[in-house]
Amino acid sequence: MKYLLLIYGDELALSETERQDCYAESMQLARDLHSNGQYLGANPLHPTAMATTVRVRDGKRLVTDGPFAETREQLGGYFLIEAKDLDEAIAVAARIPMARKGTVEVRPVIEIPGLPADARQP
Template sequence: MKYMLLIYHNEPALSETEREECYTESTQLARQLKASGQYLAANPLHPTATATSIRVRDGKRFVTDGPFAETHEQLGGYFLIDAGNLDEAIGIAERIPMARKGTVEIRPVMEIAGLPTD
């Protein structure tokens, strides 16, 4: 089953050095997951200051700068993995460096017919 591991953290809490260390460790984890056949994708996201949100209500488009939700932690990146079950996904999520400083949300990915594939 595919799982999306959504990585949340407080953006200003990391120094540039800590951020680079996190990227290095995350890259190593991605390589380990690739070697075991569990890696599908992973990327950090640019800061929330670069985000744009869109809502459509009654046929009208509303575009705003920034993320939609006001929270203490922001979505900072993700891993998309293939795991046998939730326990296996949890075991991978706990190895993500930001799990030690923020939160990793684990969500099963729904498979629906008709979506394009590689």
């Protein structure tokens, strides 16, 4: 089963050195997951200051700069993994560096037949 591990934290909590260390540790985790067939994807996100929120209400598109809501923790990145069950996904989530400073939400992915395949795969 696929799981999306959503990484939340205070985007201002890390120094640039800590951020680079977090990226390096996350890249090693991605390599480890790839070597055992669990890695499907991962990326950090730009800060919420670069976000744009889109809503459609009564047929009208509403576009707002910034995130939908002000929160103490912001979505900062994700890992998409393959895991045999929730316990295995939780074990991977606990290895994500930001789990020590923020929160990692583990969500099973609903796979809908007929969606286009990942374009990066042969």
